[in-house]
Amino acid sequence: MIDKNAVRQQFQRHERDTGSSEVQIATLTKKIEMLTEHLKVNKKDNSSRYGLIRMVNNRRKLLDYLKRTNEPLYRKVIGDLGLRR
Numbered sequence: 001m002i003d004k005n006a007v008r009q010q011f012q013r014h015e016r017d018t019g020s021s022e023v024q025i026a027t028l029t030k031k032i033e034m035l036t037e038h039l040k041v042n043k044k045d046n047s048s049r050y051g052l053i054r055m056v057n058n059r060r061k062l063l064d065y066l067k068r069t070n071e072p073l074y075r076k077v078i079g080d081l082g083l084r085r
Helices: 004-011 021-041 046-069 072-083
Strands: none
Touching: 004 021, 004 072, 021 046, 021 072, 046 072
C-alpha cells in the first residue's frame, strides 16, 4: 500500500488539499508504480492490467489539463515524479 499522506504533503497547495491536479497525478503515479510491480510477478492478472491502463489514461488527461492551464507547474510535477513526457 502507498503512503498517500506523504505523497500529498509533497504536492499539496495548502494543508487540506487532496484534489488538486498535482496531488491526483502524484497519487496515481505511485499507484501505477505499485501495480506495475505486481503485474511483473502476476503476468496473467488481466483485470489488474485493465485497471492499470485506466489509471495511466486518467493520469495522461490530468497532465494534459495541467499543461494547458499552468505549464511551469506541469514541468515541476513531471520533473519531481520523473515522468517522461
